[in-house]
Amino acid sequence: MIRLHLNVDASCIPLFYSLFEKGVVLSANTGCTLRDFLCGQLRLSGDYLDQRVQTLFLDARPVDDVDKAVVRDGSTLALSAAMPGVLGATMRKGGRYAAFRKGISQPADECGICETSGRVTVKLFNMVAKEVGGRLLETGVEVDGSDLQRIADRYPGEVSRGIQKGRMDDHAITPDMAFFSTLPGKRVLLSVGIAG
Amino acid sequence: MDKILRINMSAPGGPAVKTEAPGNYAGLGGRAMTSAVVAKEVPPTCHPLGDANKLVIAPGILSGSAAAMSGRLSIGCKSPLTGGIKEANSGGQAAQVMGRLGYAAIIVEGKVPDDSQYKIFINKDGVKVESAADLKGLGNYATVDKLAAQYGKKVAFITIGQAGEMKMSAASIAVTDMEQRPTRHAGRGGVGAVMGSKGLKAIILDDDGMKMRPPADPEKFKAANKAFTEGLRKHPVTGEGLPAFGTNVLTNVVNEAGAYPTNNFRKGQFAGASNISGETQAALENKRGGEGSATHGCHRGCVIRCSGTFYDKNGNYVTKQPEYETVWAHGGNCGIDDIDMIAQLDRMDDDFGVDTIEMGATIGVAMDAGLAKFGDGKAAIKLLQEVGDGTPLGRILGNGAAVTGQVFGVERVPVVKRQSMPAYDPRAVQGMGVTYATTTMGADHTAGYAVTANLLGVGGNVNALKPEGQVELSRNLQIATAAIDSTGMCLFIAFAILDQPDTFNALVDLVGAFIGQPMTADDVTALGKSVLKNEREFNLAAGFTAKDDRLPDYFKKEALAPHNITFGVKDEELDTVFNW
Numbered sequence: 001m002i003r004l005h006l007n008v009d010a011s012c013i014p015l016f017y018s019l020f021e022k023g024v025v026l027s028a029n030t031g032c033t034l035r036d037f038l039c040g041q042l043r044l045s046g047d048y049l050d051q052r053v054q055t056l057f058l059d060a061r062p063v064d065d066v067d068k069a070v071v072r073d074g075s076t077l078a079l080s081a082a083m084p085g086v087l088g089a090t091m092r093k094g095g096r097y098a099a100f101r102k103g104i105s106q107p108a109d110e111c112g113i114c115e116t117s118g119r120v121t122v123k124l125f126n127m128v129a130k131e132v133g134g135r136l137l138e139t140g141v142e143v144d145g146s147d148l149q150r151i152a153d154r155y156p157g158e159v160s161r162g163i164q165k166g167r168m169d170d171h172a173i174t175p176d177m178a179f180f181s182t183l184p185g186k187r188v189l190l191s192v193g194i195a196g
Numbered sequence: 197m198d199k200i201l202r203i204n205m206s207a208p209g210g211p212a213v214k215t216e217a218p219g220n221y222a223g224l225g226g227r228a229m230t231s232a233v234v235a236k237e238v239p240p241t242c243h244p245l246g247d248a249n250k251l252v253i254a255p256g257i258l259s260g261s262a263a264a265m266s267g268r269l270s271i272g273c274k275s276p277l278t279g280g281i282k283e284a285n286s287g288g289q290a291a292q293v294m295g296r297l298g299y300a301a302i303i304v305e306g307k308v309p310d311d312s313q314y315k316i317f318i319n320k321d322g323v324k325v326e327s328a329a330d331l332k333g334l335g336n337y338a339t340v341d342k343l344a345a346q347y348g349k350k351v352a353f354i355t356i357g358q359a360g361e362m363k364m365s366a367a368s369i370a371v372t373d374m375e376q377r378p379t380r381h382a383g384r385g386g387v388g389a390v391m392g393s394k395g396l397k398a399i400i401l402d403d404d405g406m407k408m409r410p411p412a413d414p415e416k417f418k419a420a421n422k423a424f425t426e427g428l429r430k431h432p433v434t435g436e437g438l439p440a441f442g443t444n445v446l447t448n449v450v451n452e453a454g455a456y457p458t459n460n461f462r463k464g465q466f467a468g469a470s471n472i473s474g475e476t477q478a479a480l481e482n483k484r485g486g487e488g489s490a491t492h493g494c495h496r497g498c499v500i501r502c503s504g505t506f507y508d509k510n511g512n513y514v515t516k517q518p519e520y521e522t523v524w525a526h527g528g529n530c531g532i533d534d535i536d537m538i539a540q541l542d543r544m545d546d547d548f549g550v551d552t553i554e555m556g557a558t559i560g561v562a563m564d565a566g567l568a569k570f571g572d573g574k575a576a577i578k579l580l581q582e583v584g585d586g587t588p589l590g591r592i593l594g595n596g597a598a599v600t601g602q603v604f605g606v607e608r609v610p611v612v613k614r615q616s617m618p619a620y621d622p623r624a625v626q627g628m629g630v631t632y633a634t635t636t637m638g639a640d641h642t643a644g645y646a647v648t649a650n651l652l653g654v655g656g657n658v659n660a661l662k663p664e665g666q667v668e669l670s671r672n673l674q675i676a677t678a679a680i681d682s683t684g685m686c687l688f689i690a691f692a693i694l695d696q697p698d699t700f701n702a703l704v705d706l707v708g709a710f711i712g713q714p715m716t717a718d719d720v721t722a723l724g725k726s727v728l729k730n731e732r733e734f735n736l737a738a739g740f741t742a743k744d745d746r747l748p749d750y751f752k753k754e755a756l757a758p759h760n761i762t763f764g765v766k767d768e769e770l771d772t773v774f775n776w
């Protein structure tokens with residue numbers, strides 16, 4: 001895995017939010033509840049989790065109780081704000097329409113298992129990506145190099161104007177289109193800071 | 197809205213118009229109006245394309261007033277797709293204009309005796325019927341261009357494209373938006389074919405010289421409208437999520453849940469979902485820019501503005517922002533993850549005048565039959581072009597997924613009552629499956645869409661976690677939806693009134709202040725139940741039985757990945773949905 005740090009204009013940060021749609025990998029303490037993971041390790045406030053993050057999936061299963069569901073090594077977690085329509089209502093945590101999807105809901109789990117550390121895939125959608133994504137990019141997330149190249153392909157103008165400088169494994173690099181085209185096939189530990 | 201317009205297309209010497217008082221239909225709007233007229237006046241066993249069927253067009257009870265969000269238009273008839281009763285509804289400008297002109301309904305009766313075609317012009321001075329021979333064979337866009345040249349840019353149009361003229365069962369009826377483009381459609385159930393069968397190509401609505409409909413209690417109405425609007429603006433779904441990302445914001449979430457039907461309902465997750473998500477679509481639209489790009493309303497008076505405008509990479513207008521259902525139908529359901537191709541398919545659907553859900557599902561079935569490969573966007577465009585051209589293959593596809601599956605010998609055909617399912621797999625979201633199976637409309641997500649049963653007090657309190665909760669929930673949602681569909685309100689108000697009791701109260705006050713008598717939750721329940729009763733009785737008389745309230749067999753046999761789950765709600769449970 002290569003370590004890549006990019007310094008970008010603040011206006012460029014949203015370009016990277018699409019990474020969270022497919023999911024980024026984080027090294028984390030596991031074997032804890034979703035609340036412990038999100039508030040303790042991702043530093044979401046309790047209010048934000050309870051009020052803003054209305055829809056959560058753990059391994060593709062809608063979660064009703066963040067104090068009961070347990071994050072394990074290899075888990076995939078997805079966070080979203082409240083969604084429209086009866087489907088949105090159905091997927092909401094602890095919602096009135098939970099019966100509509102009882103066949104796929106996350107069962108309550110036993111906490112306190114012996115795992116201590118592992119790797120967790122985190123997906124952030126819609127407003128949650130905007131509100132939480134920047135902070136995770138700052139601290140570092142593991143992504144596929146091909147996804148970074150796709151961003152460069154989609155927004156070549158923004159990438160060449162907005163990404164000021166970069167370092168790869170402690171060496172300075174020029175983060176231009178040619179550089180991004182070398183990334184597919186590589187795992188990248190990416191951190192993004194705002195150029196000051 | 198104190199009058200009903202009847203147009204008899206069979207009259208000797210050409211269509212005859214008659215304006216009458218609403219009589220027994222007084223006070224009804226939207227779906228309550230269309231279903232009441234169809235249930236009372238259309239013989240249930242008639243041929244849907246015959247002269248006994250009627251096409252009923254009705255604005256909601258609040259349409260044409262200053263009430264926010266009140267511009268939905270209902271169109272009803274006996275459906276050529278399902279053979280049962282149909283209400284399809286649409287946004288666009290027409291409901292507001294029709295309301296201001298004072299019409300509670302336009303009822304189109306009979307059919308022309310030959311292949312002639314007409315247009316109907318309605319303004320403050322009355323109604324004129326004229327030949328539309330010059331519009332024959334034109335798509336909705338060209339039809340609207342020609343009409344605009346004659347009637348100007350300020351009027352609203354209701355039109356059909358080639359599919360409606362060819363009487364295809366997937367044909368929609370187009371309603372023009374604020375820019376006078378034919379982008380809003382009463383899509384489901386083949387209502388466009390019924391309009392085509394009558395020999396009616398276009399309705400032109402001109403409200404020049406007419407005023408907003410006044411409320412009975414202006415002070416209360418104004419205050420309630422303000423509170424209602426503020427409630428919509430402050431809620432995260434109606435004030436943030438929908439304006440920023442549109443309905444397509446659902447793609448990532450439904451896909452994550454494993455409920456996103458992929459490759460003709462073979463899997464519940466699509467690898468290319470993030471390429472066509474609402475987030476990706478909005479970012480692209482914002483980058484390309486242009487008037488009304490990522491946030492736009494489909495009619496004046498919408499404060500949520502879930503829509504947008506899709507331009508190509510050179511900045512040329514393509515279509516309105518494709519909605520979640522459309523992006524799914526032409527996208528994940530066909531394995532296509534190219535948002536520009538999906539937008540092009542949406543434009544073609546709107547131009548030919550076909551339902552995007554039905555066409556996407558049909559192309560998925562055609563791909564399953566081997567007519568094209570999943571993921572081949574160019575092949576999908578070619579298949580859709582056949583529909584517009586009316587080739588023999590196009591005629592098959594244009595009659596929907598059930599016909600296409602039958603012709604090509606495909607077992608996996610996702611329909612109920614011959615209407616295609618929308619974008620949620622009923623194996624993963626089984627409560628949705630209950631609604632698909634039992635609604636009077638054929639598989640339809642909006643049938644069980646709206647408002648919390650508990651808030652309305654519909655059908656008593658439900659313990660959502662009881663195993664049988666989903667049957668009660670589906671029943672209650674169907675009742676509440678039928679009621680909302682009758683007001684002309686956009687169903688997207690649901691979340692704000694679900695979560696914010698003050699917004700719900702503002703809505704109830706708004707309706708009460710407008711009609712001049714207080715509304716209660718019981719009134720809403722009674723209205724919803726009466727609509728469903730009319731519809732159920734029509735379908736029973738048309739020959740439907742409990743066996744029609746079922747999902748196709750394969751949903752009970754084929755497990756859906758990633759949850760590996762089959763549809764498990766028992767037939768006996770489905771049969772209790774309408775026990776109230």
Ligand code: SF4
Nearest residue numbers: 493494498500502686
């Ligand atoms: S919320 Fe969307 S569908 Fe509803 S009225 Fe507004 S633009 Fe139309």
